[in-house]
Amino acid sequence: MRRHIARTTMMLCGAVSLAAVVGTASAAPPGTQPVKHHAEPVIVDCFWQPEVRPDDFILACGDGNSRLISLQWSQWLPNSATAEGINVVNDCKPYCAAGKFHPYRVTVRLDDPEPWKKRPQVQHYTQITLVYTDERPDGYERTVSYPLWN
Template sequence: MRRHTLSTAVTLCFAASLAAAASAPSEAGPTSPPASHTARQQARVPVLVDCFWHPEVRPTDFMLACGDGNSRLASLHWMQWGPNSAKAEGVNVVNDCKPYCAAGRFHSYPVVVRLDRAQPWKKHPQLQHYTRMTLEYTAGRPDTFSPTVTYPLWN
C-alpha cells in the first residue's frame, strides 16, 4: 500500500510540474522582437499567431501541426516582415508516420515561407495578423505534398 501511495505521489508531482512548465511564460529568446521595437511599432506590423495563441514577430521556429507536433518549421531566417507580407527561408521538419506516427521518423525539407493576407486578429483586434502561409519546397518534399502548399492560419 505504501509503495502505491508513493508511486501515485511521484506521478502527481511530475504531472503538476509539467502543467506548470507548459503554462509558464517562456523567457524572451530569439523569437521575441528586438528591444528597439516599441509597442506602437509592433502594432503596425502583423504578427504570426502560434499554437498557444501568442503573437510572434519573426519567430525562429513555428509549429504547423499543433495537435500532434508532426510538422514544424525550424531555423527560420526572415528576409522580410512587412505590413502586407513576410518571407523566410528555413526547413519543414515532418514526421513520415511510417508505419504509424508514433514510430515514424522526422525528415527535414528546405522551404521558402511566405505569409500574407494580414487582417485584424479576433482575439486582439488592435493587432494585425497574417492569415495565410505558403510553403515552397526547394529541394525535396514529403511524398504526399505538392511543391507548393498553402495553409490558412487560425484567427
C-alpha cells in the same frame, strides 16, 4: 515485452516534454522578438501568442508532426513576410508515434493580414505558403498553402 516498455517510456517522455512546453507558453520563446505596440503584423502561434519573426513555428499544433525551424526572415512587411528555413515533418511510418522526422528546405511566405479576433487592434497574417526548394514529403505538392488560425 521490453519493446512495449521502451515505446511506452518514450511516449511518456514526449508527453512530459510537451507539458513542459505548454506550461511555459506564456514566456517568449528564445529568439522571438517581442511584439511592440503591434505596429507590424504578427503570426499567432499554437499557444495564442503573437510573434514577429519567430525562429521556429509549429504548423501541426495538435500533434507537433510538422514544424518550421531555423527561419531566417528576409522581409516582414505590412502585407507579407518571407523567410527561408526547414520544415521538419514526421513520416508517420508505420504510425506517427513510431515515425521519423525528416527535414525539407522551404521558402515561407505569410500573407493576407487581417485584424486578430483576440485583439482587433493587432493585424495578423492569415495565410502561410511553403515552397519546397529541394525534396519534399511524400504526397506533398511543391507549393502548399494553409490558412492560419485566428
